Amino acid sequence: MVVLAALALLVSGCATGGTGARDEGPAHSDSVAGVAEAKSPSPSATVDDHVDAVKLVMNDPKVSSAVKHELKPCVADEYAVDVSYGMLTGGTANDVVVNVMTCGDAVGIGSYVYRATGGTYENVFKAEEPPVYAEIDRGDLVVTKQVYEKGDPVSSPSGENVITYRWTSGRFAQEYSTHNEYSNAVGGDASPAPSKN
Template structure:
């Protein structure tokens, strides 16, 4: 009897394992069919997987803190700014339709509760920078905290620094080929932008090597 019992147990275990194996196979087929049915081409519809997804975790971008970014009407901001020269305001007219020659970027330059706004005003056609400005939110209104109007000039946000590029043309230089270019880096210190670095590139020299300005 013991032999029959052991044999019967083996048959029961074998049958159970077979049922489990069949069930697992059916589940795998169903999962594969569902994945194909959602996009037609499976995972390729989503592009290559990120490393974190392969590792078993889902990657998601960190959201920006609420309230740190507020879009502005840059054209009206410049036109109503008493610190902007009349000459720049005259250049600030529509090039075609309702397209104005302004370039706007947002970033944390001054450590305020709302992103600062950098506005570059350029000319229509050749897009030469005629004025660049930084606006900081102060009590819900934007205040001009930096300006440069020595054309050609253009500003960019570099991390938490402001970089201002000024180009110098000799009398016979075309717009596309200035003789020299100076890049000045500013950082917000003690409620103002302080100059912390600068370098100049002289394109008239062979190789166009960059050299620091005297005293830097």
């Protein structure tokens, strides 16, 4: 009888709003923060991700004079330059990807990768066959080149070549290459389909 009463008391105590581990609340954030601070910071967190991309390109002897000639302010002191930061070459600091475009139609005329070495940036990749655009994708360099057929307007290329490069033995080596053809039906360029009655 005493055993049954004790058992009933134990079961009722568990059933009256007890939520097990949830009653303890979340883990203390200060203990988690202490562990995070003890780790050495990642390279991407320690680098000042802000370079003067225009100055970098203009002072680079590997950049063609044609690209430098086109690199002008579009409005006031705004340039048509896209900049991305990320780990591409396995260094201790973020690499910088710079895309130079035309002001009017934003056609890529040059793509470059700069590697941080000894406080300066070294040009380790360039593509200057427009239209071209480079970006970082999961640690790889992906370069897209639009393909135009005769009569294609700048806004409607016929397709694109996408080339993936990986940093190997101190240089970028081509890993993959794909070709995509665009449908001419997109954007209303094709003749409308006949209606069904």
